[in-house]
Amino acid sequence: MAADYEISFEPSRRRVRVEFNGAWVADSTRALILHETRQPPAYYFPREDVQMALLEKTSQVTHCPFRGNATYWTLRAGGTVAENAAWSYDEPYAEGAPIKTHVSFHPERVSAIYEGDDEIPHLARSQGSAHPNSIAGWLLAEAWQLATPDQLVDGFCRCLRRQGVPLARMTVIIPTLHPQVFAAVYVWREESGVRTVYEPHDILQQLKFQASPFAPILRGAGGVRRRLEAPSCKLDYPVVRELRAEGATDYVAMPFRFADGQLNVLSMTSFAKGGFSTGHLGEIYEVLPVLGRLLEVHAQRRTAVALLETFLGRRTGARVLDGLVKQGDGEHIAAVVWFSDLRDSTALSQSMPREEYLAYLNGYFHCLAGAVLKKGGEVLRFIGDAALAIFPVGGDSQAACRQALAAARLAGERIAADNAAHPARVPIRYGIGLHLGEVTYGNIGVPERLEFTVIGSAANAAARVESMSKTLGKTVVISSAFAQAYAKPLEPLGRFRLKDVEGEQELYTLPA
Template sequence: MNRDDIDNIAAWLADRGLAGDDETSLMQGFCRRCVDAGLEMSAGTAIIDTLHPVYEGRVFHWTRDTPDDTRVTEYLPTAASDNEESWRRSPFYHLLQSGEDELRRRLELGETAGFPILDELKERGETDYFAMIHRFDKKTAIGEMDCLMSRWTTTRPGGFDEADLEALRRLVPVLGLAIKAASLARVAESLVEAYLGRDPGRRVLQGRMSRGVVEKINAVLWFSDMKGFTALSESIASDQLIPLLDDYAEAVISAVHAAGGDVLKLIGDGTLAIFTADDPEEACCSALRAEAELRLRLDELNQRREDEGRPTTSIYLGLHIGDVFYGNIGSKDRLDFTVVGQAVNEVSRIASMCSSADRDVLFSAAFRESLPEEEGAKLVSVGRYALRGVGRAQELFTLDPELAVFPLR
């Protein structure tokens, strides 16, 4: 690889990084160009931490045997996984602890001591191993995203030559900058979707952030909360409370998402979500499917918790349809992307009547009227109820227990 090759690959990385290519495209394009320019690498791996509610980071692995397929692995926090011991015996852990930036081992010469992974690579026929860490400034690091780790191997007899190593030293920092840019964009997307909801998150990232800018939409409104949560929270050990909330929130949120809904807000043990579609019938049917899926998930969850000797409960749910304002509401320093309007107040009141009506789910008359006739026939009246803050009594409906609503599975 000559100077012109290095300059061309660096220019390509800068161009594609600015264009917003994802990490797999960057890794694949980089490795293929290096090989085409004469750098005989057999495999390359790049690792970068992230900021995500579940995963700690992502690994991008390219091999010459499958040059068009860059494998991506998302890994859990090391302390929460079964890989902590192997991590502590890895070259990357050594580099992080020692403060060094590079580690080279000539595998064909038997330089594998101290790192079990190097023995494995040598057995696969690798002759040379070169690892690097490029650290980010701690002042600008986000979460644990404080460096890019990479490793490069070859099967060429004699291993890498000095020109190969110098090319990697020149190019990998540019690759790291492009991967970091793509990863930061992914972090922003993950954060806004996790804390605002999927559709609100997308809207915010598209630039719809102005305070007071809202859109009037017609939506199915979902409000659910846990049955008997206050009494339950007072009767269980404090260290069981958050796992309890997480378990039942997971059942609700996954059911809503599976049916195409968007969760807008978690309020203690309560969940506010919406279903939208060009046709109100479609939105209502999606909400019905989510309700049916929720019941299946609750059955599985409660069985598991019972087997583990942990407390169980159920979910009260109110479903309504109406016009709401959807957008940014709040102060200049703290905004919330949510829905407001009379229909939002009404759906929370409907959910609160589940206990009085002795039903797990209640529907408004407006919701029932918006359903296709066949689905509407599955809902039966439970009577008229005075809803707090609503001017007149409302007729509410529930599912006829003899008529099934098919879940998503």
């Protein structure tokens, strides 16, 4: 495989000029021609032969794993602007040393490039080759069939190994849109395959990340290549020093982008003598955009699932992904309905600074809603300072009741601990109402704005039961329907009339 991808340089034997909007931007008899497998020739000019006054440095940086990091210039002449039309390798790797500080131009972004008096045609990237990229063949024929991103990363690494790439380790970092997770990290090892790690947002503040090459790469600084065998190798990152101590011979970390511009990182380590050749890196670099698109598909689905689970709930999000997306879509289910409410919220919101009240409210929800999720419930919505949740019955109503009571007890423990941890703050007080009944679980609203929730008399009854918690001075109030299904001792509170609920209702609370 290594011989299938090559780069070489040769001096142009003729005068080479670049024209842009009527101005000669470059004019040289010392231009170098870069020949690269399946790429059109590129002309590089010494800066002394370029009108650098017409170029303005930009922040764009791209990375080639065998040439290094390229910086870019915008071209301005006669009132016309060509963004990022020229690039240069200021500190190239060894393979790119002949073009150090030379400038090259995108043929499609300038008016013309001439060799002698002949205009050089703008050649598209070669579509055919005597040495087709076999990695690309695998990506097109097999990779799209892999169902998960970890399978894709594992398959890609094993494909590289089959093609003779001396790969021992790979790490792929994909930042994600998630309230708790900063990035999905796929760690491949030759001996063990892929391990997936979901790094939290606070990884950004941790030294191990800040001191890694991944941090500057994700900020747009290009890539990193360290030939660890070389005595003069720059040991500027802890991971580089650790790999060299382990006997690694080559380390490459390079960015790749998604269609929306998001930067991601792929790193590779070799322990073989000589490390990665230009041919190895060339073929990988060539297919990286295709690999990126396949990973992007998986990332977008993962993001969709994560956002649906976060904003709708795990079960509800799954139902939406399963196709329950139209107004009126839904089902009738039996469930324990949980309704909880924060006490004195109006007075608290008026007496506390906004940020303090939001922190107070989120602390309350963390204790109560977090307990619901911990015990297998589904939080459907937050209504101001109230929360609506369900514990679907499935085939066992008593089990659903046990889950709900376990969540109520855990919520009480968490609230007590939080209040004890903040003795100077107004203590959190709340009420929980629990009821068991039939609800309609589905989409309501207008076609342009739907909400997946529960509706029906059981949901209304749970809210009415909760409203009695303040009247009765109890934190948890339980309906008779719940008590009958639970079939274990509860403390009776008496019979009461509930607003919009027919007849008197026997109410209960947790036993002391």
